[in-house]
Structures are given as structure tokens and as C-alpha cells.
Amino acid sequence: MGETLTAPMCLAELARFSARVGADPLLVQGAGGNTSVKADGVMWIKASGTLLADALAKDIFVPCDLAAMRAALAHPDGRADQTEAFSLRPGGLRPSIETSLHAVFPHAVVVHVHCVNTIALAIRTDSPKVLTAKLAGFDWAFVPYTKPGALLARAVAAAMGPATDVLVLGNHGLIVAAETVAAAETLLGRVVAALSVPPRRGKPDPQALAARAAHGFAALPADHPLHTVAIHPDLLRAAEAGSLYPDHVLFCGVGAVVLHPHETPAQAVARHVAAGRPKPPFLLVPGAGALMKAGASAGAVALTRCLGDVLSRVPEGATLTYLTLAQNAELLDWDAEKYRLALDAAR
Numbered sequence: 001m002g003e004t005l006t007a008p009m010c011l012a013e014l015a016r017f018s019a020r021v022g023a024d025p026l027l028v029q030g031a032g033g034n035t036s037v038k039a040d041g042v043m044w045i046k047a048s049g050t051l052l053a054d055a056l057a058k059d060i061f062v063p064c065d066l067a068a069m070r071a072a073l074a075h076p077d078g079r080a081d082q083t084e085a086f087s088l089r090p091g092g093l094r095p096s097i098e099t100s101l102h103a104v105f106p107h108a109v110v111v112h113v114h115c116v117n118t119i120a121l122a123i124r125t126d127s128p129k130v131l132t133a134k135l136a137g138f139d140w141a142f143v144p145y146t147k148p149g150a151l152l153a154r155a156v157a158a159a160m161g162p163a164t165d166v167l168v169l170g171n172h173g174l175i176v177a178a179e180t181v182a183a184a185e186t187l188l189g190r191v192v193a194a195l196s197v198p199p200r201r202g203k204p205d206p207q208a209l210a211a212r213a214a215h216g217f218a219a220l221p222a223d224h225p226l227h228t229v230a231i232h233p234d235l236l237r238a239a240e241a242g243s244l245y246p247d248h249v250l251f252c253g254v255g256a257v258v259l260h261p262h263e264t265p266a267q268a269v270a271r272h273v274a275a276g277r278p279k280p281p282f283l284l285v286p287g288a289g290a291l292m293k294a295g296a297s298a299g300a301v302a303l304t305r306c307l308g309d310v311l312s313r314v315p316e317g318a319t320l321t322y323l324t325l326a327q328n329a330e331l332l333d334w335d336a337e338k339y340r341l342a343l344d345a346a347r
């Protein structure tokens with residue numbers, strides 16, 4: 001293979017579909033989400049740290065040795081997470097950390113998205129029950145939160161039936177699989193339509209926000225969905241209580257920081273850092289809206305919007321499942337994710 005490797009015809013079709021998916025912040029935020037196609041024993045998958053939105057402008061797909069990845073997954077050690085070892089273009093971009101997740105599907109095309117409508121359900125303690133009602137007619141499975149990578153790939157493989165083509169990942173997102181790109185796009189659209197709920201809205205108070213803005217933190221645009229979280233007391237409590245999905249931890253830190261009365265943004269950040277947590281890119285001002293730190297990375301900006309999009313779809317009275325502090329820590333200490341964060345910082 002190597003130099004003689006040529007991309008399959010359907011890779012161009014996958015790139016067009018990937019660019020559409022990547023352009024929708026309700027499906028994918030920042031460098032999250034990934035797509036793949038298998039042809040002739042080679043799995044072409046999005047490279048780690050690249051954006052699906054760039055699929056037409058850049059070469060974001062890496063060819064991987066599918067049989068070798070599947071063989072590695074049979075070993076309980078971490079070798080399947082060393083994704084660069086499976087690239088058929090050594091020294092190039094590193095295959096997605098979710099490469100093993102795509103390899104367990106027998107389907108030719110796999111699409112993994114951080115769909116906000118899915119996440120809004122997949123963070124609820126009653127998500128299997130709610131999903132059962134909404135996904136009647138699909139061959140689907142639910143996998144409780146598992147650290148992304150080989151552990152998650154094995155959990156997904158164990159949960160799948162012979163014809164399962166829809167996977168909801170607890171506190172994470174959605175996977176759909178099909179034999180063609182067109183069929184995958186159709187299935188994704190049907191699942192998202194089945195799971196969609198209208199968001200709650202909350203109008204920010206520009207004057208109250210301006211009064212609290214300082215130290216590089218300024219009010220987000222009036223139509224930003226994170227304001228809704230600061231306006232509704234139940235959503236504010238939900239945001240402050242902890243982290244709900246991996247990319248939030250990676251790009252926005254642990255949970256969300258609420259600006260206390262008489263506290264400055266610098267004091268709120270210092271309080272959070274003193275608790276051993278990363279600096280937050282945004283602050284929630286109860287009843288007023290959200291402030292964003294100037295110069296935050298593209299990933300932080302995307303995941304800040306995502307939190308608003310997700311929580312505004314959580315109904316009042318729903319109870320949520322949070323990532324444990326140990327799960328937060330394992331995400332922040334993970335070498336593969338540090339690589340992805342470094343690419344984001346350089347963008």
C-alpha cells in the first residue's frame with residue numbers, strides 16, 4: 001500500500017457530506033465529530049484535531065489499516081489508542097482518537113457527531129427510557145458514558161445487535177452507520193429529527209452584563225444560547241454542578257463558573273483555579289447572561305455555544321448524569337487529547 005494507495009471514489013462524497021455536517025453547530029463543534037469510509041481493507045477516517053467543516057478545503061482524511069485496528073482492539077491493553085500506528089501514511093496527520101470506534105462497525109460509512117439534541121437527552125438520568133420512546137422504529141443501542149477510545153469502542157461493539165446502525169453514547173453523542181454516504185446522511189437526518197426538541201430562550205440583560213464585564217470578559221452577542229442558561233435558575237444550577245460531556249472538559253474546563261454577587265471576573269477565575277480546575281473561558285451571571293473571555297480558542301468558543309445549545313434543550317425538572325471528577329481528570333491528563341488541544345491552540 002503506502003505510496004500506491006489511492007482514495008476510493010466515495011471519499012469525495014464523504015468529504016462533501018462531512019463539510020455539511022461540520023458546518024452545523026448543532027451537530028459538530030470545533031474539531032469534534034468524525035466520519036469514515038471503509039473500502040478494500042482500508043478505513044479512511046478524519047484526522048485528529050482537523051475540522052469536518054474543512055473536509056472540502058483540506059485533506060483531512062487518513063487511511064488506516066482496518067484489520068490491524070480490529071486485531072488491536074482484541075487486546076485489552078491501550079494499543080488501539082495509539083492511532084498513529086495504524087496510519088498507512090506514517091508521519092502524516094494522526095488518525096482520530098475515535099478510530100477504533102469506527103472500526104467496530106461492519107458498515108462502510110460511519111458518522112459520529114456531538115449532536116446537541118442527542119446530548120441533551122444522553123445526559124439525563126432517564127435517557128434510556130426517553131430514547132426508547134423517541135427511537136421506536138430504529139435499530140439502536142445506548143452505551144453509558146465510557147472514556148473515548150478503545151474502551152468506548154469495545155463497549156459499543158458489545159451493545160450492538162447484528163443490524164444496529166444507531167448508537168447513542170451516554171454523556172457524549174451519536175453514531176449512525178450505513179453502507180453508502182447517502183444512506184448515512186438520510187439516517188442521520190431521521191434520527192436527529194426524532195430526537196429534536198425546541199430550545200428554551202432567555203433574554204440577556206445587557207446593562208447588568210456590562211456592569212460585571214472586566215478583566216477581558218465581555219458580554220456574548222445577545223442571541224447567544226448560553227445566555228439562556230444564566231437566565232433560567234434550573235439551568236444555571238445544572239451548568240454549575242459539573243461537566244456533562246468530554247469536549248466541554250477539554251475546551252471549557254470542569255463545569256461552569258457562576259459569577260457571585262460582588263465578585264469580579266478575576267476573583268471568580270481565581271476561586272475556580274484554587275479548586276484545582278482549568279481557567280474557564282466564560283462566566284455565567286445569574287439572571288443577566290454570559291460573559292466570554294477575549295482571545296479564547298476556537299474550540300472554547302465552539303464548546304461555549306454548545307453548552308447553551310445543549311442545556312437550553314433540557315426541560316425543567318430533568319435530573320442529569322455528570323462526569324465524575326475522576327472522569328474529568330482522565331480526560332484532561334490524556335496525551336491523545338493534549339495533542340488535539342495543542343492543534344486547537346495553534347489554530
Ligand SMILES: [Zn+2]
Nearest residue numbers: 033112172173
Ligand atoms: Zn465523540
